[in-house]
Amino acid sequence: MKVLGLVASQRKLGNTEILVKEALAGAEDEGAKVEMIRLTDYKILPCDGLAPCVFGNTRCNLEDDFNFIVDKIFETDGLVLGTPCYILESTAIIKQLIDRVFSINFRSQARGKPAIIIVPYATRGWTPFAFLQPNILLLFLGMAVIDRALIHAQAVNEVVLYDRSLARARGMGKELATAIKTGDASYRGESGVCPLCHDRVLRLLRDNETVECGVCGIRGKATLKNGKINVHFAEQDIQRQRFSMENIYRHFTYHIKPSRDYFTKTRAVTKEKRERYREYLKTGDK
Amino acid sequence: MLKIVGKLRWYPGDASVEIRQQDLDKIAQDYGVSISIDEVKGRHFVTDREMVYEETMNGSLEEITQTVVTLVADTEHGFRSCVRQLIDKYKAPRTPYSTWGSDERAKKIIAELTDEWDGWV
Ligand SMILES: Cc1cc2nc3c(=O)[nH]c(=O)nc-3n(C[C@H](O)[C@H](O)[C@H](O)COP(=O)(O)O)c2cc1C
Numbered sequence: 001m002k003v004l005g006l007v008a009s010q011r012k013l014g015n016t017e018i019l020v021k022e023a024l025a026g027a028e029d030e031g032a033k034v035e036m037i038r039l040t041d042y043k044i045l046p047c048d049g050l051a052p053c054v055f056g057n058t059r060c061n062l063e064d065d066f067n068f069i070v071d072k073i074f075e076t077d078g079l080v081l082g083t084p085c086y087i088l089e090s091t092a093i094i095k096q097l098i099d100r101v102f103s104i105n106f107r108s109q110a111r112g113k114p115a116i117i118i119v120p121y122a123t124r125g126w127t128p129f130a131f132l133q134p135n136i137l138l139l140f141l142g143m144a145v146i147d148r149a150l151i152h153a154q155a156v157n158e159v160v161l162y163d164r165s166l167a168r169a170r171g172m173g174k175e176l177a178t179a180i181k182t183g184d185a186s187y188r189g190e191s192g193v194c195p196l197c198h199d200r201v202l203r204l205l206r207d208n209e210t211v212e213c214g215v216c217g218i219r220g221k222a223t224l225k226n227g228k229i230n231v232h233f234a235e236q237d238i239q240r241q242r243f244s245m246e247n248i249y250r251h252f253t254y255h256i257k258p259s260r261d262y263f264t265k266t267r268a269v270t271k272e273k274r275e276r277y278r279e280y281l282k283t284g285d286k
Numbered sequence: 287m288l289k290i291v292g293k294l295r296w297y298p299g300d301a302s303v304e305i306r307q308q309d310l311d312k313i314a315q316d317y318g319v320s321i322s323i324d325e326v327k328g329r330h331f332v333t334d335r336e337m338v339y340e341e342t343m344n345g346s347l348e349e350i351t352q353t354v355v356t357l358v359a360d361t362e363h364g365f366r367s368c369v370r371q372l373i374d375k376y377k378a379p380r381t382p383y384s385t386w387g388s389d390e391r392a393k394k395i396i397a398e399l400t401d402e403w404d405g406w407v
Contacts, residue, residue: 055343206407240299247299249339254297255381257343258350262383265347 001180003027003173004076005036006069008083008091012038015120015159019151019169020082023118026173027078030181037072039093044069046096053103054256060103070101074109077180078116079143080173081134085121085150090133098137106249111142114179116172122154128201135197135215139243144185145197147172193231194218196241202231217242290365292357292392294372295384297350301376302405305353309375317368319359326352347383357392365392369399377405 005024009016017038024034042065053060059067073079083090101108117134121127131148138145149168153159159166179185192198194213202211205219211231212219218241220233241247263270296305307323314321328340328351342350355372359365378400379385385393 206403250297250299253340253342254300254350254352257341258347258383259381260343261345261347262386265386 001032001078001177002076003032003034003078003080003176003180004072005034005080006073006082007036007038008040008081008093010040010091011084011156014084014156015151015153016082016084016118018157018159019118019120019165020080022166022169023080023082023116023173023176026170026175027080027177028173029170030174030177032078032177032180035072035076037069039069039097042069044093044096044100047099047102051102051256054105054252055260057105058103060100062100066097066100066103069097070104073141076110076113078114078176079110079138080116080118080176081138082118082120083134085119085127085130088126089129090119094133094137098133098140101137101140104141105252106245108141108245111245112185113143114146114176114185115143116146116176117148118151118169118172119149120151120153120159122152124152131197131199132201132215135199139197139215140248142243142245144179144187145189146179146185146187147175147189148198149189195233195238196243215242217247287360290357290359290362290392290395291389292359292365292369292396293385293387294355294357294369294379294396295347295381295386296353296355296376296379297381298352300380301353303376305355305376310355313368313371313375317359317364317371318361319357319364319368321358321368322356324354324356326350326354347386354387356387362391362395366395366399369396370403373400373403373405380406 003024005020007017007020020036024036028034044066045062045064052058083094115138117131119130121130127150130150135145149172151165153162175188187198189198192200193202194216196216197213199215203214204211210219211222218233218237220231222229222231305323310321310323329349330341330345331338332341340351357368385396
């Protein structure tokens with residue numbers, strides 16, 4: 001049983017690293033072989049948008065460490081993802097990874113494997129989107145997020161002062177190992193509003209009637225009962241969630257790949273019309 | 287007056303409810319337009335680890351699995367009303383090439399209406 005920890009903070013021995021290490025130690029207590037990667041020690045380039053991966057059904061062809069990290073994720077049985085909260089959400093390296101997992105298309109080998117998310121943060125009330133990007137990354141890969149925690153700590157290594165927080169991370173790591181051993185990757189965390197990602201961030205659509213979990217792409221109705229807002233998602237809507245393997249396959253197959261033919265069909269016109277932009281405000285190649 | 291001809295392409299899973307000819311007939315009647323439906327079945331399939339997938343990157347966008355709704359109207363008013371109704375019922379088709387095959391006037395009207403309300407935002 002292998003458990004991998006990913007740390008998405010630049011700070012060495014920072015709160016994220018310490019909490020991820022606690023979780024890994026918890027998994028180790030349960031018999032896991034553990035390993036940790038500090039993502040910022042690796043070269044992960046931005047996606048260049050040329051998409052040979054999609055149009056050729058290949059791996060990402062950028063020359064950096066992304067495929068190495070993906071292989072590590074695919075080899076593991078469970079994942080600990082740690083990212084500090086930076087300006088209300090995750091650090092940029094998480095978004096960088098999200099854009100690059102595009103190259104995996106619907107062929108994730110991590111599908112169904114359990115994961116946990118740990119987010120240290122400093123200021124109460126400055127964390128509204130803390131779990132959105134970690135959820136997007138893990139759900140795109142088809143992983144089952146079994147628990148997640150926001151952990152209050154600010155200065156570098158400060159979290160070592162808080163035994164409760166360390167114990168929480170360790171307990172999550174143990175639970176992750178248990179999920180791997182038992183095959184029960186059900187969610188054990190605090191319940192949220194979305195039945196899939198368990199977050200509380202909802203969008204109110206322009207019709208002012210429909211609410212949506214933007215991450216999972218599922219829609220529901222909000223009603224007011226005794227002064228409390230109740231959000232209901234119908235089972236058939238839950239089934240339509242964005243990150244099912246079928247929907248990821250459909251997205252690449254019907255929304256992305258046919259754009260190549262459209263590009264070809266409209267090429268003569270775009271080629272001519274683009275010219276007026278070529279010299280205007282031209283920037284030098286760096 | 288020239289007829290307006292629009293095509294809307296929904297891909298598997300995109301329409302909020304199944305697009306059925308009898309429902310389209312009703313909409314056509316309500317707005318005095320003609321609507322037809324073409325269920326296209328894809329032609330290129332590949333097998334990968336015992337699963338069969340449609341491969342859409344090399345073919346033409348007209349040939350992939352999709353539901354194409356063709357709308358022909360004598361008046362802009364009828365065309366607009368009908369497109370609005372279709373979007374309300376099914377949500378707007380999702381991709382920039384979803385109106386491929388429409389005439390230029392239809393493309394402009396559909397773009398304008400879907401920017402106002404597409405059922406997605
Ligand atoms: C650029 C920057 C932005 C931050 N933004 C937030 C924020 O929006 N909300 C918050 O609660 N903490 C914020 N923090 C604080 C960190 O989340 C907190 O210090 C965390 O413990 C850092 O973890 P680390 O030691 O692993 O880097 C920010 C820190 C930095 C450096």
